[in-house]
Amino acid sequence: MAEEKHHTEHVPEWKKNEIENIIELIQSHKVFGMVGIEGILAAKIQKIRRDLKDVAVLKVSRNTLTERALNQLGESIPEMNKYLDKQTALVFTNESPFKLYKVLEQTKTPSPIKGGAIAPEDIIVQKGPTSFPPGPILGELQSAGIPASIDAGKVAVKETKVVCKAGEAVPQKLATMLAKLEIYPLIVGLDLRAAYDNGTIYEPELLAIDESQYFSDITRAAQNAFNLAVNTAYPTSATIGTLLAKAFAESKNLGVNAVVFDSGVMDTLLAKAHVQMTSVASKAADKDANAVDDQLRE
Amino acid sequence: MEYIYAALLLHNAGKAITEDAITAVLQAAGIEVNDARVKALVAALEGVDIEEAIAKAAFAAPAAAAAPA
Amino acid sequence: MEYIYAALLLHNAGKAITEDAITAVLQAAGIEVNDARVKALVAALEGVDIEEAIAKAAFAAPAAAAAPA
Amino acid sequence: MEYIYAALLLHNAGKAITEDAITAVLQAAGIEVNDARVKALVAALEGVDIEEAIAKAAFAAPAAAAAPA
Amino acid sequence: MEYIYAALLLHNAGKAITEDAITAVLQAAGIEVNDARVKALVAALEGVDIEEAIAKAAFAAPAAAAAPA
Amino acid sequence: MEYIYAALLLHNAGKAITEDAITAVLQAAGIEVNDARVKALVAALEGVDIEEAIAKAAFAAPAAAAAPA
Amino acid sequence: MEYIYAALLLHNAGKAITEDAITAVLQAAGIEVNDARVKALVAALEGVDIEEAIAKAAFAAPAAAAAPA
CATH class of the missing domain: 3.90.105.20 (Ribosomal protein L10, N-terminal fragment, domain II)
Incomplete structure (x- = not known):
């Protein structure tokens, strides 16, 4: 550190400009992140940079310069320095850190492994x-x-x-x-280590969104709302059909189960009696075919 | 259901389903007959095609047999 | 089938299913009764759980309707 | 079905299902009321656990017939 | 559900389902009527084919029936 | 259904479901609020155990109709 | 779930689901809003077909109805 400080006093112009540039990018975006770019070929970085251009700005800089830039900024921004590691780049965006994470994950593609590299899995x-x-x-x-x-x-x-x-x-x-x-x-791409948004540092564990969980939450919420509306008989265009059907079905159930002689349920009552008769007849016929008339013998 | 059974009994025997006929059948079974229900039954059966109603049950029965439960 | 309806009618009304009772119900409906059939039916229904047979019939149909096929 | 609807309306509102109440509801709907049907309805519902009768699916012959189509 | 039953009662009787009609039916049942609920119901029913909605119930009922098994 | 969602939002957050609260939530969403609907909703939910009403499967007509297809 | 309800409220009303809109709705309900949750929600819903998720609820209903009530 002492040596670095010593160097600071003799910073060449291009380094000063670079630091200024980083500070300006941080200040002009809502969110910035630290990404690992280990093992990514320069050509691929260029392609990712182009792909991201509507969402985020990617900047590869020296760690020492990044660190100095961050240390000159307020709030908890200097804390982001702990995510500096070898092969780190900065990314800047006006989207939310969650969106940033999602977009960066999409940059990851399968890549060949080099001789001597450690296999991440079998x-x-x-x-x-x-x-x-x-x-x-x-x-x-x-x-x-x-x-x-x-x-x-x-x-x-x-x-x-x-x-x-x-x-x-x-x-x-x-x-x-x-x-x-x-x-x-290998799965290679920009690896977001942390994102800084308005005083809060987000790590990947928090940023990784399980969309299927949101999907099922929405399904559950919609189901809850539907159940509540129907069970409290609150009529809306979405529930009125079900409420009518429910009332009708309940009425029909009552009519049949309580044997109410109503033209709306007579068909069902007759059919029910007939099926009951057939059921009893088949039991009787099992024992003695003569117990039932020809029509009921099968 | 005894009123319905009485009606179907009469229908099956080719007899007219009248208030008197239903009352007679129920009474023969020792059942205390509720006149209003007899009237309501006869009224509700007016215009009902009993054979058709039963035929629908016939559809239901084999389907039921096929059901796994 | 009217013999079975007569039996069901008696069962529903909580009456014993005897030859006499069935004969009475059928006669009240104006039906000429076949004694042998009445005997055979009463004998055949002995030991039959009518409630179960009825319940099964009632339940089978809706289950079938629910079946996806 | 309007008689049954009237009965369930009363039941849902926590009111007793009496002949007078059903008659009043039907008349308020502009329906000419048939006394025998009202009496028959009230008689049929006597001693019936309406909550249970509502929840228990009715014998579903017509629906079953429609299903396989 | 009493508001829904009132609507079905009117529909079945071939009457127009208006705020006044629903209110009258509910009041005849001795129910204290909430104007907002009546308005909401009439609004929700606008453009709804009640016959069609009811027809769906025939399908639905057996599904519900499968439950107790 | 946005009125119901507003009510569930308040319920989930442990807030009372009042006309004012529902109106405020809907307005914050940029929705033009219909007072009668708000009143109807609050009336419908009065005395309702919301947790229970949420958990109890609503009658499933439309979906059931889709099932056999 | 209140964040989800807020999102569905906006969706149902045809409004865009933005961080600002969700925050406004939740605040109107008197809820202390967690910015990170709002951000996560909005980002997540960008990849979720809300209509499909809702439609699934309608399908889920009969299954629920069939479940041991």
Whole structure:
């Protein structure tokens, strides 16, 4: 720190401008975030930058400059420095931190893993044909530990196999072959570590929204409202049909169950009596066919 | 349901469903007859096609047999 | 079927289903009674749980209606 | 069905289902009231647990017939 | 539900469902009528095909019937 | 249904469901409030155990009709 | 659930579900508003088909009705 302070006194012009630029971006946006950009190729960052342009501004800067810029700002903004790590970029937006998180998650895509990198989870090669004709690649696959053979004139993977366990380094040979097989074990994209919004720092655990939960909450809320309206007989355009149907069904139930002689339920009463008669008749006929008349014998 | 049974009994035997006939059947069964209900029954059956009402039940019955419950 | 209705009528009214009772009900309806059938019916219904048979019939139909098929 | 509606209206409002009450409700709706039907209705509902009778699905023959279509 | 029953009663009797008519029916039942509820009901019924709404009940009832099983 | 939602909002927040409160909520949503509907709602909810009314499945006519399709 | 009710209220009234609108509705109900929850709600609902979620409630009803009441 002491050394840094020492340097501050001799800050070159371009660094001062960079710091000013960061401060200005923070002040001109509602929300800013710290994102990890580890393992993302420069070309991909350019593409993401373009994709985000309507929602957020992405700025890659040196950590030391970011830190100095943040320290010059008020409120709890300097606390954001604890999310600075290697390969950190800043992102600025006028959307909510939740929206920012969602948009950044969408930048994540499967990517090839490099030789020597640690597998984030088990890397599995699935059994099945490849697009390669027989050739040297067969030997290359085999020597990388992938069980390949020739099948129907094509190179094929003989069996599904875990070729690298989670937490282990991926050998260079294997990494090359995985790329050839278009197996992309990494999910790479902007990784939001924290977002600052009006004095509050949001971490990803809070920002990750389960939309299906909201969906089911809405369903439940709508159901609650419908139940309440119908059960209290509150008529609205959404409930009047159900209320009428309910009243009618209850009336019909009462008419039939209490045997009220009303033209509205006579059909049902007659049908009910007939079915009861048939049911009793079949019991009687089971014992003695002569107990019932011909019509009732089956 | 005894009033309905009486009506269907008469109908099945090809007899007219009148207040007197229903009363007679119910009384023969030892049932104390409520005149208003007899009147209401006969009135409610006016214009009802009993065969059709029963036919609907016939539809219901086989369906019921098919039901898993 | 009128014999069964007569039996149901008696059952509903809480009366015993005897040959005499069924005969009386049928006669009150103006029906010429077949003694052998009455005997056979009364014998056949002995041991039959009429309540259950009725309840089953009443319940089966709506269940069928509820079935998605 | 208007007689039944009248009965349920009274029941829902916590009023006793009497001949006079039903007659008054029907007349207020401009309906010419048939005394026998009112008497029959009140007789049919005597001793009936209306809440239970409302909730218990009626025998559903017509609905069942419609279902398979 | 008494307001709904009043509306159905009027509908069944072939009468117009107006605020006055509903109020009269409810008052005849000895119910203290809430004007706002009457207004809300009449407003909600505007443009509603009552016959159609009722027809749906025939389908619904058996579904409800499946419940107690 | 927005009036019902307003009532449920207040209920959920542990607030009393009064005409003023419902009106305030609806107005805050930019809705032109109909006084009669507010009054009708408050009247309908008077004495109602809202938790119970929410939990009790409403009669399910329209959906049931859709089921057999 | 009051945040959800606020959102449904706005949706039902044909209003946009914005942070400001939700906050206004909740505040009008006398609720102390949590900004983060409002933000999360608005962001989440951008990806939710509210009509579909509501329609599902209508479907859920018969299932609920069929459930052991």
